[in-house]
Amino acid sequence: VPDAVITFLSDYGLADDFVGVCHGVIARGCPGARVIDLTHGVAPHDVSAGALALVRALPYVPSGVHLAVVDPGVGGSRRGIAARCADGRCLVGPDNGLLWPAAQWAGGVAALVDLAGSPVALAPVSATFHGRDVFAPVAAALAAGTLVERVGEPVDPASLVAVKPWRAHVCGDAVVARVVAVDRFGNLELDAGADDLAAAGLDGATEIMIGAAIARVGMTFADVADGELLLYVDAHDALALAVNRGDAARHLCVGVGAELRIVAP
Amino acid sequence: VPDAVITFLSDYGLADDFVGVCHGVIARGCPGARVIDLTHGVAPHDVSAGALALVRALPYVPSGVHLAVVDPGVGGSRRGIAARCADGRCLVGPDNGLLWPAAQWAGGVAALVDLAGSPVALAPVSATFHGRDVFAPVAAALAAGTLVERVGEPVDPASLVAVKPWRAHVCGDAVVARVVAVDRFGNLELDAGADDLAAAGLDGATEIMIGAAIARVGMTFADVADGELLLYVDAHDALALAVNRGDAARHLCVGVGAELRIVAP
Amino acid sequence: VPDAVITFLSDYGLADDFVGVCHGVIARGCPGARVIDLTHGVAPHDVSAGALALVRALPYVPSGVHLAVVDPGVGGSRRGIAARCADGRCLVGPDNGLLWPAAQWAGGVAALVDLAGSPVALAPVSATFHGRDVFAPVAAALAAGTLVERVGEPVDPASLVAVKPWRAHVCGDAVVARVVAVDRFGNLELDAGADDLAAAGLDGATEIMIGAAIARVGMTFADVADGELLLYVDAHDALALAVNRGDAARHLCVGVGAELRIVAP
Numbered sequence: 025v026p027d028a029v030i031t032f033l034s035d036y037g038l039a040d041d042f043v044g045v046c047h048g049v050i051a052r053g054c055p056g057a058r059v060i061d062l063t064h065g066v067a068p069h070d071v072s073a074g075a076l077a078l079v080r081a082l083p084y085v086p087s088g089v090h091l092a093v094v095d096p097g098v099g100g101s102r103r104g105i106a107a108r109c110a111d112g113r114c115l116v117g118p119d120n121g122l123l124w125p126a127a128q129w130a131g132g133v134a135a136l137v138d139l140a141g142s143p144v145a146l147a148p149v150s151a152t153f154h155g156r157d158v159f160a161p162v163a164a165a166l167a168a169g170t171l172v173e174r175v176g177e178p179v180d181p182a183s184l185v186a187v188k189p190w191r192a193h194v195c196g197d198a199v200v201a202r203v204v205a206v207d208r209f210g211n212l213e214l215d216a217g218a219d220d221l222a223a224a225g226l227d228g229a230t231e232i233m234i235g236a237a238i239a240r241v242g243m244t245f246a247d248v249a250d251g252e253l254l255l256y257v258d259a260h261d262a263l264a265l266a267v268n269r270g271d272a273a274r275h276l277c278v279g280v281g282a283e284l285r286i287v288a289p
Numbered sequence: 290v291p292d293a294v295i296t297f298l299s300d301y302g303l304a305d306d307f308v309g310v311c312h313g314v315i316a317r318g319c320p321g322a323r324v325i326d327l328t329h330g331v332a333p334h335d336v337s338a339g340a341l342a343l344v345r346a347l348p349y350v351p352s353g354v355h356l357a358v359v360d361p362g363v364g365g366s367r368r369g370i371a372a373r374c375a376d377g378r379c380l381v382g383p384d385n386g387l388l389w390p391a392a393q394w395a396g397g398v399a400a401l402v403d404l405a406g407s408p409v410a411l412a413p414v415s416a417t418f419h420g421r422d423v424f425a426p427v428a429a430a431l432a433a434g435t436l437v438e439r440v441g442e443p444v445d446p447a448s449l450v451a452v453k454p455w456r457a458h459v460c461g462d463a464v465v466a467r468v469v470a471v472d473r474f475g476n477l478e479l480d481a482g483a484d485d486l487a488a489a490g491l492d493g494a495t496e497i498m499i500g501a502a503i504a505r506v507g508m509t510f511a512d513v514a515d516g517e518l519l520l521y522v523d524a525h526d527a528l529a530l531a532v533n534r535g536d537a538a539r540h541l542c543v544g545v546g547a548e549l550r551i552v553a554p
Numbered sequence: 555v556p557d558a559v560i561t562f563l564s565d566y567g568l569a570d571d572f573v574g575v576c577h578g579v580i581a582r583g584c585p586g587a588r589v590i591d592l593t594h595g596v597a598p599h600d601v602s603a604g605a606l607a608l609v610r611a612l613p614y615v616p617s618g619v620h621l622a623v624v625d626p627g628v629g630g631s632r633r634g635i636a637a638r639c640a641d642g643r644c645l646v647g648p649d650n651g652l653l654w655p656a657a658q659w660a661g662g663v664a665a666l667v668d669l670a671g672s673p674v675a676l677a678p679v680s681a682t683f684h685g686r687d688v689f690a691p692v693a694a695a696l697a698a699g700t701l702v703e704r705v706g707e708p709v710d711p712a713s714l715v716a717v718k719p720w721r722a723h724v725c726g727d728a729v730v731a732r733v734v735a736v737d738r739f740g741n742l743e744l745d746a747g748a749d750d751l752a753a754a755g756l757d758g759a760t761e762i763m764i765g766a767a768i769a770r771v772g773m774t775f776a777d778v779a780d781g782e783l784l785l786y787v788d789a790h791d792a793l794a795l796a797v798n799r800g801d802a803a804r805h806l807c808v809g810v811g812a813e814l815r816i817v818a819p
Contacts, residue, residue: 037738039595041607047590048615060312065304085313099774151774153789208302244416246365259418325577330569342571350578473567509681511630524683
């Protein structure tokens with residue numbers, strides 16, 4: 025399978041050699057695989073953020089094996105799993121909710137295996153680095169054409185651990201939203217969409233209040249003056265806040281998890 | 290075109306999934322392309338720094354499609370463009386000056402197209418992530434052999450937006466230079482060359498003054514003692530300052546944009 | 555040699571274009587080579603840390619050309635070298651100890667060449683960026699099938715510069731260890747192993763003292779409660795300290811190089 029694609033997402037960061045060593049293991053297991061690093065900058069142990077990044081990336085990447093590791097419970101009771109989805113994509117990683125939104129997006133789980141005792145894992149398996157010893161070799165085996173059913177012990181496909189994604193709610197004439205991501209530019213992504221604005225009667229507004237700050241409603245950064253706050257629909261169809269040529273996170277002094285009330289000015 | 294090369298430079302950083310998603314889009318559009326990440330560490334929105342990094346990298350990379358995205362005006366009035374240069378290289382990115390030095394280096398622009406309404410862009414095109422929705426798919430199409438003329442609307446090749454690069458000047462017996470880059474090691478690159486030293490009558494000097502500090506003139510770090518300041522010609526033929534096994538930026542308390550006067554001691 | 559593998563480790567970081575430019579040079583010299591970035595996050599100039607990361611990664615990566623650059627003495631009297639090891643792996647980099655543990659692991663040096671005046675180096679060779687001008691083109695030539703003996707001047711294989719790795723010692727009933735690495739999660743790796751615990755009569759202990767702190771002895775993070783300190787054997791068979799879902803480096807206020815005394819509580 026010379027053109028098999030493995031995408032790889034983790035919270036490993038790039039300062040250490042975790043990612044590089046996993047690439048090495050993959051190259052040994054499936055020399056022809058092409059590995060696409062989606063990101064390794066997920067905040068350490070932030071399973072929800074990893075799950076969100078993965079499901080959002082899938083529509084833009086080739087179908088293949090999708091390896092994801094955000095795994096604070098490594099070596100404990102959580103399962104390591106591999107799944108084949110209804111659309112043919114394979115998912116590999118810890119069964120802690122990280123893979124659930126991706127599996128839903130891919131049509132649901134058609135086959136699921138528990139990777140404890142996987143015949144393709146490295147030996148011995150360390151207690152703390154399953155990315156290297158279990159997940160990377162399993163991803164390589166799948167990319168090389170091994171069936172999901174052969175890399176672990178089949179379990180009930182409905183047993184994949186689910187997560188409830190964060191979601192804004194409308195409270196009277198306010199949208200109560202949370203910051204789910206802050207990107208390199210300081211743009212704040214909210215767990216709300218344009219429909220939430222409409223539900224609060226704020227559709228069509230040209231200005232709104234975010235706490236004590238006023239934001240203009242626009243399409244893109246250049247729709248407001250330099251340094252001005254903008255509310256827009258971002259590239260993931262989510263409401264987001266930016267400061268044109270500035271940093272909205274610093275401007276509003278908020279980070280991931282912060283709750284914001286959006287109301288009419 | 291199995292060996293087509295796409296180089297990719299941006300200010301996206303690696304903490305988010307911007308770069309990974311663009312890689313995914315490219316892999317869908319041109320599975321055989323080899324993508325070389327030049328850097329994604331350009332300071333956010335710093336078009337000049339991105340332009341400088343790109344033109345300096347080109348002599349060292351294979352000819353191919355050169356994708357660059359430092360795009361504070363995304364979604365606004367600035368054009369997205371693709372260019373075929375006289376030497377056959379293709380450039381893709383925002384038309385804000387970022388691509389201009391590279392185009393000059395590559396012999397000038399032979400063909401230029403505006404990417405608004407590009408037939409190879411993703412649909413819909415988001416207002417804020419043209420890297421994913423426009424530039425990456427265009428780069429992939431070019432790598433797959435599509436002609437520049439087919440990925441956008443032809444415009445006047447002379448209309449590419451130009452930038453005036455920073456440049457030191459000689460003022461009497463002083464070189465007045467600016468810091469254009471600080472690298473990971475704290476080395477300071479200046480917008481001056483050995484010719485500027487000569488013009489100020491400082492060629493042949495073994496020591497010079499940088500503000501209130503004294504630097505020895507040498508070829509490489511080990512030419513001075515540990516902790517000592519060195520003036521040298523760096524790997525881009527620019528004057529630069531380093532501290533052997535130290536950090537010149539911290540030593541001199543200066544950063545990008547700082548103006549330095551170089552005079553005889 | 556379409557499947558030749560080059561692994562690449564350095565202290566270049568990813569904020570600058572050092573790594574990307576080296577990738578470009580390699581792609582020009584050996585278009586078919588697959589480059590695996592092991593890490594570029596070695597602390598600047600930390601030759602010991604780079605040597606340790608390299609030798610630990612080798613068992614997990616395909617055999618090939620192993621390029622490593624942590625080179626504070628670039629352009630000075632230290633040699634640049636390429637080596638063919640007894641097991642067929644090739645090593646390329648500065649001869650400052652960085653490559654020595656890897657060479658030992660790979661069965662010792664079978665052939666060694668000095669890269670001064672290498673016929674495959676770029677011309678001119680800069681004084682400060684041998685990664686680009688010497689080591690990357692040499693690695694590409696080796697990946698393309700050129701013999702080690704053809705890329706430089708043969709020298710005594712026994713002349714490779716050796717390093718003495720850090721190593722804990724047992725002092726009475728204490729293991730005196732040093733922190734050799736702090737990873738992204740704040741886990742502290744020590745220069746000690748389970749055998750050192752045994753030598754100090756601490757094998758079988760379920761709790762130990764680290765300075766004034768108490769750590770539980772376990773296998774993996776989940777063996778202790780959230781926020782609790784854990785002593786475990788990590789994925790490199792080294793003793794290590796972690797805080798479950800926390801950061802041991804912050805918890806203990808220590809960093810690389812810190813000396814820790816491990817005793818019975």
